[in-house]
Amino acid sequence: MPEPAPNTQSRDPIDPESVISQLCGDSFARWYDDREFRQNILEGQPYFNDLNILDDPNRHSPSGLLNCHRKQFYQKLNSPREKANPDGIFWFGTAFEEQIVLPFIQDLASEVGGYVRKHDWIDYSTEVDNTELRFKGRTDPLIVDSDSVPIVPIEVKTRKSVESLDSPSPKHRAQLHAYIVGLSRKYEIKPPDGVILYGSRETFDVKTFHIEYSEQFWDEVVVPWAATQTTSLLDENLPPADPEQEWECGYCSYRERCGKGKSPVKDSGAHGFVPGYTEYPHENVEEYLRLFPSAAIPSAIASKFPDLASDHSIQEWSCDRCGYCAEWDAVKSAGEPLCPECAEDDILISLSRPEMPTVVPDE
Numbered sequence: 001m002p003e004p005a006p007n008t009q010s011r012d013p014i015d016p017e018s019v020i021s022q023l024c025g026d027s028f029a030r031w032y033d034d035r036e037f038r039q040n041i042l043e044g045q046p047y048f049n050d051l052n053i054l055d056d057p058n059r060h061s062p063s064g065l066l067n068c069h070r071k072q073f074y075q076k077l078n079s080p081r082e083k084a085n086p087d088g089i090f091w092f093g094t095a096f097e098e099q100i101v102l103p104f105i106q107d108l109a110s111e112v113g114g115y116v117r118k119h120d121w122i123d124y125s126t127e128v129d130n131t132e133l134r135f136k137g138r139t140d141p142l143i144v145d146s147d148s149v150p151i152v153p154i155e156v157k158t159r160k161s162v163e164s165l166d167s168p169s170p171k172h173r174a175q176l177h178a179y180i181v182g183l184s185r186k187y188e189i190k191p192p193d194g195v196i197l198y199g200s201r202e203t204f205d206v207k208t209f210h211i212e213y214s215e216q217f218w219d220e221v222v223v224p225w226a227a228t229q230t231t232s233l234l235d236e237n238l239p240p241a242d243p244e245q246e247w248e249c250g251y252c253s254y255r256e257r258c259g260k261g262k263s264p265v266k267d268s269g270a271h272g273f274v275p276g277y278t279e280y281p282h283e284n285v286e287e288y289l290r291l292f293p294s295a296a297i298p299s300a301i302a303s304k305f306p307d308l309a310s311d312h313s314i315q316e317w318s319c320d321r322c323g324y325c326a327e328w329d330a331v332k333s334a335g336e337p338l339c340p341e342c343a344e345d346d347i348l349i350s351l352s353r354p355e356m357p358t359v360v361p362d363e
Helices: 016-024 027-042 069-076 087-111 170-187 215-235 246-251 282-291 299-304 340-344
Strands: 115-117 121-128 131-138 142-144 150-159 194-200 206-211
Touching (some): 087 115, 087 150, 087 194, 121 215, 131 170, 131 215, 170 206, 170 215
Antiparallel strands (some): 121 131, 142 150, 194 206
């Protein structure tokens, strides 16, 4: 039998340099963003693709409870984030939950005659001093009975290590309490006990904590926290910086704005970019400008990301001492350049924009 004739159809040759330039460019970021957008639609969650413009100050996500008041304030009012999202950690947390924890509790539930549901939604309100507090969010896996009524809600968290962990974080305990209260109202049952399960991202070791519902903890700690946060947001009064652990400030996306970084600002409000800070990731600047198209870009950031400068107003370079001004693209040096007129007087002072207003924290 004769050999089939080779395919002689001509094809354009592949240009290796073109492939490499794509791999070395921002193609992955664009691909990943598009993938997340499509995945949200595929899973029936298109609302996750919506831009978060001034989220309802009365609404509280369980995952945000007992966070630093100021961090939550900046986040809810859409201050520009100074750090990129830790998507790798988020991805690992989801993979760990779905591929490791879920099969484990499914096997465990089957041994005791129970069943497992991947998640449930809670959405309920509590009134405190004539202010409505709304709690809305999605749980992690739950062990349920044959009628799908929750028996044990489980909150899954990942950490670098669980070796020295001897008690659950109050924030995670508050999050689970929000789910417990919501589930008890939704199914008209007694508040069930729950479990917080911590997994190590390095070793896959696990530590679990039995969490009994505490009405005192809910009424005296969690609900007052939410009421204080809502009041700060409604009045736009900057709340105090009160992280659970001091080290959290080093990883906060609003460190410079708050006054915990290297910038000279302190206790800044929620709006605009931090003067003198140029380390914003491109995607964070782009995100903020999508949320607030009329916002002006500081000259230093415009110089760093000229592709964003063409469609937005730019704050020109200025000297607070002598009043010298220069167009944003007239200065080519990195960072905040020196004022040339002051330099002639042997005074070295950086050009910048007017300082952000200082806000007195709400004590």
